[in-house]
Amino acid sequence: MSEKISVMLTGGPDWAPTVWSVNSVEDEPKVKILCGNAYEHFEFSGFYPDEGEQRPVYHWRCRTYVAE
Template sequence: MRDYVQVVLKGGPEDVPRVLTVPREDRIPQVKVLHGNGYEHFEATQECEEHQGVFLPVYQWCYRTFIAE
């Protein structure tokens, strides 16, 4: 069974969720979120942000890629 953790996403399109649940690993360097016809990529920062009384790691939007057809 895999453990999961929540992360805060900053930047990118406004309709991308601001909190995302991802598989727990020591330090995930990047997460990607399926959005429309592509992926929004977010990179880990050294920041944490409080969300509902818990401090979560912050990931900053860095670029978008498109799905190849």
């Protein structure tokens, strides 16, 4: 099993996490995070230099609610 990589999450609500783990950017270009009764959707938007490394950045796209 491969090691997960940390990605930065930007935008979205203030209470959403700012760091998330994915298997790879290629396998997971979008992430959906359950927060309460809604999903916060983030999409890969490029790489950002961070302490000498290129860290993947996912930008918030939308919120959808859990169906009842």
